[in-house]
Amino acid sequence: MGSYAGPARVIADGVPYEVSAQLVSFTEYKVLVADPFGGQEHLYGTEPRWIGIIHARTAADAWAMSQADELVIKTEEGREGCFAVTRGGDLCSSGLQIAGSGSAPFDDEAGADLM
Secondary structure, three states, X not given: OOEEEEEEEEEEOOEEXXXXXXXXXXXXXXXXXXXXXXXXXXXXXXXXXXXXXXEEOOHHHHHHHHHOOOEEEEEOOOOEEEEEEEEOOOHHHOEEEEEEEOOOOOOOOOOOOOO
């Protein structure tokens, strides 16, 4: 399980926003996947998952990100990942809770302790 805490950039529907991010990856979860051989059987695989909190510079930026259809976060180390806003939080404090699937946009050694 890795974590990242620090500055990041969010691209929301093509518009860049500077944010402060606290991200953490956790154990993979089971997902239903298509049978690669075309059968009708149910197969299960695993997919990595990561979550976190981002803080935008302004409430208006947080609102714009929470309304975007396409969201990508890019960390200082240059890695990126797609995510969704899972909870708007308090937009007055510019905080958004997020969740991503697939590879986390940070290394296991990156960042500092989270929360």
